[in-house]
Amino acid sequence: MVSSASQRKKSDQAAKSEREVAIIGGGIAGLTCALRLSERNYEVTLYEQDAMLGGQLSSKKSGKDGMYHDVYTHLFCDWYVNFWRIVKDDLKIKREDVFEPRFSVKLLLDPRGSRDSNNGAPKYVELKNPTTAQNVIDNLSSGALPTPDMFLVGFTLLDLVSQPFSSSILQQQSLNGFLYSRPYATEDCADLHNTILNEIWCTSSSDTSAAAYKDFVKHSLGSRGLPFAWLLRGSLEEKLIKPWRDKLEKVCKVEISAPVDKVELADDNKIELTLANGKKATHANIVLAVPAPELANLVMKGRPERTIVHRIPELSELQRMRTANILVVTVVFNERLPDIPREHVGLAASRGYLTFIDISQLWTDLSEKPRTVLVLAASDASHYPAGDDKLWGHLMLQELARYLPSVEPGDEWGDPKSNIDYSKSLAQNNRTHPLFLNDMNSEQLLVEPYYPEQLQNVFFAGDFCRNDVNMATVESAVLSGLHAAHELVKKTDGKSDISVALCDLPSSAQFAAAKLVLLPLAYAALAWSAVNAGVRDLASKDPEESLTPLSMLALIPPRYLADMVVSLENLAVALLSRHEPSGSNWLLQQASGAVARRLLAASDRLRDAAPEGSADTQRTFALMTDVLRAMGTRISEPRVAPAERVSPRTTRMETSGLLRGSGRYRPNFDYARRHRVKP
Template sequence: MHKVTIVGAGIAGLTAALRLLERGYHVTLYEQDNFIGGMLRSHKEHDHGDYPREHSYHMLCNWYYNFWSVAEDLGIEDNFTPREAFKFLYDGDLDNMPEMVNPGGIQDFYRNLTGGAAPPAELFLFMYSMVDLLSIPDSEDDKLDRMSFNGWLRGRPYCTDEVAQLHEKIWQTVWAIDSWQASARSYKTFLKYGNRVPVPQLWLFAGSKKDTLIDPFHAKLKQFGDRFELKYRHRLREVHPSEDGTRIERLVFDKVTKSPSVNPDWKVAKKDIVDDVSDENVIISITPGGMASMVTDDLYNADPALGQLRYLEAEPMASVELYLKRKLPGIPTEVVVFMDTPYEMTFLNYSATWGLKNTFLYVTVSDFKSLLSVKPERRDENQNLILDLKNPKTAIDYILREITAKLEITEADIDLFQTSVDTNTGEELFANLTGSWEHRPEVNTKFENLFLAGTYVRNFADVSTVEGACATGLIAAEGVRQAAQREPDKGDAGKPVEVITPDFYPSQMFQTLKIAWAPYAASAKAWTLADKALGINKLWPPKDFKFPKSKFTPNPENLGSLFTDWLPASKWNEKTLGLGPMFWNYTEDGKPRKK
């Protein structure tokens, strides 16, 4: 029987494990924490209430076909709920928020033009900038990777400060890095896939990720019986190659006392647990920083490309799980972006998706670096938060001071036992920074039996996403299968592991649109210059301005028709036809499917 060792039980490692188990392999999965999920973690390893703690909320796009394929195999088709808008919160006015609706496509052009996220002329230029970026052929991607998106945008003659700032908010909301750091190539890649299937712009988990994804995934893997082994709290410390440098021979782990991802005070309980993998294939799916620390002299000399991992960077971020003792009225179900506040914060109403009586807001804090200077939080002997919002002393003090200034929340409203802050310090997210593509490794290494997986590994999705993680897990599984074909004495290697690459519109289409819209872009830029000269839009939004409210609500009666009117299912690539919540829930003419 073919044996595989996988290190890291994030979505990439779990996906690889599933596909290989389906093909008859024996899989040993090592995980440093006492739970699985990685960056999609949702766990109860804490002392603060009955609900799982999570690492950020995740937005899933229609074009995540490899993820949807896995979800379908897990039988979790009903565990997702659609959203079509980002909302922008000024001065705590929940009843009057501008919005961006399905910004990846042109089908909502007029709705966005009048949606109030910026003056109409700036919003036109915002949308024109995406057309401009998508008009650049893929042959120019290497050049785009060497410039930041903000740098590229600021060099366009139509760009204004408001256009650049709106893109900045989108970048911070979705990827938690600044647009002046982010690769223009990565942004273009994300747009070109999203533009092909733009309605709705995203899907959310309809409940905790523990209930909707992690537990079903674990249950599926356990169905393979003795061929699946999961070893918790094993932290990889060393990777040793063979003497001739052609294979990985040994992995050395430390058994830890607590989950390192969520417990800074973890310790080593047992050292030097050695796994002889000389006769197995190995997939390592850990953070880029963790993998870089494994690259010793022997590894580097055998595969110098692994040294490039040192050039990859990751960004710290934090999240606050804000539980209230009451229901806060007027909280929307869409992702909300705090405007004019420090720390680049957004929030999602988890109480709506989790079905809770009292309000639970999940707040992401993208610009967290300065707050690393103070302790995350303080608690008393009963595990209740100790807050001081007037004279903040901890990271959560500073964050909640800004939130309570924007929303009608007092310190007395906060559930001090369940509210908490979570940082990813030591487990930072890979960041698609300028120039990173040339340093990112391929899935296949020069070692015959070593494969890498994770968002930092090269893949078609490029941007650090759930889909990118799934795709690299599948590519690694296929690499293992091909390696197993060279050892027929151990049994059948199984059928090929399929990786689905999404469709996208050709750059020539956007080149035509760019030329057609160029006179309007010039007029819009002239309009903005005139506005500034006359002081018309000196302050945005204008005082007492009422933003138009979206007529759309995500429900089965209208979502399907919105989607299929824009992109009939019959025009899709056969490989993607039928994958994802749109096809699970709606017929080709947009009617809800009967369950």
Template sequence: MGLKRTAVSIVLAGIFIVYMFGYPKSARIIPPANPDDPPRLPEGQQRNVLIIGGGLAGMSAALELAERGYQVTIREADSVLGGRLHTRPVERLGQTFQVEHGFHGWFHNYYQFKDIRERLDIDKNFQTWGSNFFKWRKYLPEEISSWGPYPINILGIVINSQNLGIVSAMMNQGPMADLMNFDMDVVYDKYDQYTFDEWAKLRNLDTTFYDVMLRPALSVTLNEENTLSAAEMLMYSHFYFLSDSQADKREITRMDYGSAIINPWAERLTKLGARIEVNAKVERLLVDDKTGKIIGESSHPEEKYDHVILAPNLQGVEEILTATLKVDSPAKQPIQKILKNVSQLEIAPLYKVLRAWFDKELENSGSAIFLQTPDFDPVSAIGQYHWHEKESEEWAKKTGGSIMEFHLYDWKFGDVRDEDIWGLIAPTVKEIYPEMFERDFKMLAYHVNSYENFPSFKKGLQQYRPNATYPSQCGIPNLSFAGDWLRTSYPSALMERAVSTGREAANHVLLSDHIRQAPFKVCPSHGPGNRFSSVTFS
């Protein structure tokens, strides 16, 4: 009887929400600007493109262009491709393990990424990621899963929560109006000057609702809550939860990211004739004295290119443009204009990822593939790789051990020695998983990744954030950007923003050469409702 009443309550509440706020808008297609142009370069016509940066953005641009007959060269400064999906061989315990940058999930709204997956025929390398687990110091643990169509999925999360209630959730009318009536242009105009924390306070958001439903998502941005733009976080919330009736459905890979994604991608590019070079750092660009166009880069002055796509991380872009400015050329003024904006952008704080091999396995923990721990600084999340990744699973079955990864996004200890990290975080891990210490888990080996290269999305930066074609707008027609630090005119985030801007950069090349652009499937820029308008801060 209780279950029946709960089901009826959810349905009635769902009808009310749909009536008041509407239903998620459909994904939209951005068609080519030149639909009548040919789909690939005509026979005998050659165009050379240099792509600087072999991460997701650069590889995305390369795939679009190589498939259309372009001669593509990728130069990557690192020893491996993939950017934030890079995978490196690490020797531990007499075995070579493929260790990634960190844990990633693939969401329903990653439309460009899904299109690439289909073209590479790698969908078989992915599996459903079901429940999401959370643990707090001051709240009860949560297992959050999505079932049923919108808004039943959202209501189910609230009603099944150990910490939330449907009444308290519905009381957050101001914040709910901002979320349900999301308008991308309006939100950035109104809220980019506020941090997400300031927005929550000024909109009188219920503390429990903020902590349980919204704050965990903040940690994956690698930005601190007292700096992150409210507009950016509202866009995240729309993109991942409210932009589609299935928006929160997600997947993980069955194996390491190199084997699952990057290696097949590189193989396809090579078959298409692309030239891929790693350990190939680009110092500066070469500019044609007559036209002001970019024609190559300084380490290979003999090579000439029709188009150049800058797709390293933000620091790489700034370094290359700064070095290019030191040589007098017709492009000096446009590059100065570009750098004036780019140099205003910032990098998120240092973060570390510790992967550890233990001699034992947690009991009854198989469902918690990834546990988010927003209250347990500096431990933001813990992944159990032996429960979902083939190589780690095989090692765990053979040894009885486990392979766990500790994401330390809010790292405040400075750049300490790798061997000291476990000692610093062990007291916090003991609060999260006391069983590890009660059963005397022994760490057999470890590997640490340290990064200070993730873009900051702190308040006030959107006005400086360029789009993919900004260099052309500044006067360098054959140069474009690609990367997760850029802005897009539609909702996007993280890996999807990287591959989307890569496609945008490729489309800029295609349009200039009168080759038909690739279409885009993107999230709607508006939330489910449009009956209420958000209240402006006074």
């Protein structure tokens, strides 16, 4: 007969074994998950294939002075609420001591069109997050684009977040398609958006999912914080990852340089791992927090009946996810360079969409040394030859020298005649740290943190997992780690106390109302831009090939009326939406509903408001109303943008329907990226 004490002991042992987990991947998603599980007394083993933790936020030592070189220099946005909560509450880091506030970024204009007008010096323009009236005014006068086009750049973002489209509709539309479907947009406006996307997320607007970008912009425009972002005053390893690792090593088993080669489902409902060195380990639960290409390999590798994809077949589509590696060169100069700002700088129309930041003005350890240290990055690695890091690194420096005359790269990497200390500089191809691309397919491929109906002890984390942000960011990775930990705790304990902080964002109705208020200004800006284009054509004697300024001016009234009809309906839909924030009281909800119903009836009342007269007059007015409604409906539907068509040309398409712009942000090379190849 088995004693009750023996039964309790076995039960306790079983419960304890259920609270054991292996986390594969030591990036931010895996570190977040490990942090939350370990503080709840879970037995956590963290496997990381590299010698350093952090993933895309990792660093490596190199050079004669043993300097840390970050994978990328990350901007940490002010609205990353879950990331900042970990920094403050768990890592005990005071933000103001370790991070430097940033209020803007800068664009360095192509010297072929700007240096003559700036007395030979590099010409920078400054852009700020348009969340305050002063920032909006500063952007309008920045010189990045003519004032009306700059207004439209911001207005298109507001228009995007105000759209009540379901995700399924936006999934069928790229950001470029959305921009080209706006009846007020200009080519300069679309080109600047494309430049920003390429330089930050390594993907063009014609490839970027409008749905994913809408989620990111909603958080950015909804943030009331100043500054808009923060930068570390040192390397990621020293300032962020080491404190995180020190905390975890007290309560977790951290295995570095331990790549996992295979994940299989064992007979006893456990998970069997095979490491690259041939060793095997068995765990009750696992969290897969590796990059998308590696995850696609792990879920399919092993004996067919024991693979994860055998139980969750849809994960085979992970192979369709696209990633990109950012080329990064840390450039240590022998001297201080002139005309280098503190902000992140994007090089307009540069080869490979180059950006740089001067970390010698940022890092505490470098600020007192008499030399400039730039981190130069190419968001589109396909513009540079793969294989020889020194070759593409030197080509990037040559492109930088075209914008900054003070840069002297020499004839090759290591040339002693240059003003660069190549012995301390480093080129990193980052093929092992790919960036997930939020392209048109990505919205349909996002991974859930847990599939309880198919597999109860496997969980997923990473910036490719579905969450409130969706766009590949640090906050997205943190959220995925929290979601995976929440699901695991809920499975083992029946409930979870792991919380996710939510951003205090304006509602969809507020965004829609703001768009409606500013709509007349948008069409006034379009008219202004058309006049500017006409003056430019007269001066250059080069008339528009697609849509003349005069034709555009004639189309503005019907376009405005059509857009007004749709905007009123969008506001009504937003007011009636059940997905609005739940904090509003009953009276406010009733009032909103009444307003919404009146807005939905506004279009029909156009007919009732028609002047009395002949039947022909009333029929004509009704026909105009129907046409405007049809035009408005068409405006909201996805439309293929010129850049998405089969033609590989990068030049302006003659049927774009947009005013031709200055071309300031169009690359000067004859190349059109259609689909990035997985590294």
